[in-house]
Amino acid sequence: MTNSNPESPVTPSQVASTPNNFLGDIIAEDVRTKKYGDAQIQTRFPPEPNGYLHIGHAKAICIDFGLADQFGGKTNLRFDDTNPEKEEQEYVDSIMADVRWLGFEWDRLCYASDYFGQLYEWALQLIKAGKAYVDDLTADEIRQHRGTLTEPGKDSPYRDRSVEENLDLFTRMKAGEFPDGTRVLRAKIDMASPNLNMRDPVMYRILHASHQRTGDEWCIYPMYDYAHGQSDSLERVTHSMCTLEFTDHQPIYRWYIEQLGIFPTQQIEFDRLNITYTMLSKRKLLQLVKENRVSGWDDPRMPTLRGIRRRGFTPEAIRTFVAAAGVSRTNGVTDIEMLEHFQRDDLNHRARRAMAVLHPLKLVIDNYPEGQEEFVEVANNPEDPSAGTRQVPFSREVYIEHDDFREVPPPKYYRLSPGKEVRLRNAYFVTAQSVVKDAEGNVVEVHCTYDPLSRGGNSPDGRKVKSTMHWVSAAHAISAEIRLYGNLFAKADPYDLEEGQDVLDNLNPNSVEILLGAKLEPSLANAKLEDRFQFERVGYFCLDPDSAEGKLVFNRTLALKDSWAKEQKKAGA
């Protein structure tokens, strides 16, 4: 993937995959100054297994794995599984699969729960050093004692218990002698700190809950803030990248590391990925699934990796997009068009072309012999000659897109209309002659004549046509269900709410449109899952797993850019 030879061609995506950013600058400097001696660069991707990964995680993954790779280091996948009440094996499995799908492989597979024993020992050590105490205050009382943003907190009345009493109480907490919520272990730091995170943070809470990995071995569980920094330290993570909201937690991690005298990991924060028309709250995403507002975590409208994968997005495009969007410390919102651009760019180069008519209109070629059929040769991908060609059947009756014929053409309309000659792609020139209408006056059939000399799509006399249209032979067409997807949210900023509204009130009511009458060229009957196609002049599509024997379902990944639609919009405006 890296290219050190300046003479050899470098593709734009390669350039985009190794951008300069402030994280790389920091690591490069640390490598230069040998801050960690001869130790390799070590990073980690630390998801909590309480939901499916989404495009925002993809950014973190690309940063964690990408940066380590760039500097010859390694990356661990570590599950931050310190809250058994929210975490499930299902999520662990999906996260591993999704990381691999994105194209990354971890060095070590770790769990914060691997460190429960060590963390407990360290807690004992802190108690013995007079740096931690058991607090009997209720959650409510602890909150009240914490103070506010502007007022300092108050010491708990249990803050000055003896080491012996703390040791006794904490070991009994572990032994299961106390009910949930009755006591916690807290770090003795500073109740007056302007950083609320430092006002004697809770280290352990009592939770008689079964953990997906440790079962019932523990009934006390460490808080994230007590577990995270030490987990990094234990894995000798040199650079621990995380999102901006954890900036205020750095002092806690450092405090534990200093008190314990263990390996000092360096944490560096970066901005979260935000995308227009998209919502990346794990909690809200869960709600969408639970309330059946979408078909599941893998609904093609979901911003989950599972969802966009089913929609037809590729790991390559996601990685290119993440790199292009960049990383900084500003809170911004990236235009979803940027994601779509890199996905189209990727698919344009790789996707096999096919012809599919979404809204069929029958076109009868009056001077084409009845009962005759022939095959025309079509390039599988004009962008890639090595993709070869295929034979597509042609006959007297074909389907064309309803929108490709206008009885009364508007200005700048290049497609078929009475008396106008156009090209049926790779086949023949045809000229519209007459129409058949139903009782309501809708055009239901168009009759035309063709020029037999224009076989393949060119006339020997050099005649030009203004438009080329896709088509499917009616006699050979296969049917399929087509699902057209749009943005899940109606507003660029889903959180742009009226008083009393919820973000889910901004869901786009038209985020999916299902077409049942589409006609496709027969070769599409052989489509397999993960195959990607460009239906020419329409968009990029992939086979949906809902497909079954004799029942094809295609998802539209993205529509092709449409300058005619833009033209119409301008005319209408």
Added chain:
RNA sequence: UGGGCGAUCGUCUAAUGGUAGGACAGUGCCCUUUGGAGGCACUUGUCCAGGUUCGAAUCCUGGUCGCCCAGCCA
């Protein structure tokens, strides 16, 4: 309001005291057997006010605006 973080084209992001550049979006033209793709061109920006300096997006001072923090969530 206490603390932390941040502010560069419409959007995202470079420039690390020395020509404000790229990508996306937009506009126009060219090309085209996909109104796709491609090519060319164009437009638009350093939050504000002072200061230091030969020279400031960058350094200093003071404002303004935005984000995060008061879970026994992560």
